[in-house]
Amino acid sequence: MRFVRKAGIGIKLADFAQNFLKSKIVWVLGFLILCFLFVVFLQSSLFAIKNIHCKTQYGPCSKLDEEQFTAPLGENFFFYNTQTLAESLKKTFLNRTVYVEKVFPGTLSVSIEKRKAIVVIKLSERQDLYLVDIDGEVIDRVAESFLPILTIIDGKLEVGQRLNEENLQAAKIFHLVFKADNIRQAKVEDKKLVVQTGDAITVYFPLSRDPQALVGALQLILTRSRIEGKLPKLIDLRYSKPILKYGEV
Structure with a gap:
């Protein structure tokens, strides 16, 4: 009797396992079919x-x-x-x-x-004007422009060309100076940017330092000088300590 009972239990377990396996396969197949139909639906013209x-x-x-x-x-x-x-x-x-x-x-x-031009580049030996953006990319050549003009010595520019690092640095500094004091003319010579303010002050900028810091230093010097009523003729920012010269330069 015990043997018969054990055999019966074994058969039931085997049937259960077989049915479970079949149902699992059915569920997996059903899930895969649903996924396939869902993907097809997503790919429809809708x-x-x-x-x-x-x-x-x-x-x-x-x-x-x-x-x-x-x-x-x-x-x-x-x-x-x-x-x-x-x-x-x-x-x-x-x-x-x-x-x-x-x-x-x-x-x-x-x-x-x-791309948006921030300054105009003028070659010293030519009349053409070149619009330059904040990345130093030459985006157009024009006959005239309302933007501030930066004169450089380099002999040739083309639309699509990128300024070298020194001229790009000069353009960024000049752009900030223009925004701060509406100065519309500047030039690059002897590896420095030369700007003249509305107070007839000549300013020398280095081309290897942070433009924001340089223009901030200039504004501080100008503000203090105007308050004191004693304006320098030259401000040289190329050194760790700015040099101010008074009288004829």
């Missing part, structure tokens, strides 16, 4: 990219930028890699930064920061 909205800090994007929008249209919203469009737009030289994000259910929102 979730295709239908619209692309683009803007810059100046307004709508240019036609040149919009030409890049053909490829993403019709692509799947969920599986499309927005970095693809961003990298494509960055190939346009005037696009400094590009951000692309998805807006459910089928729109891409594109924000482009266009």
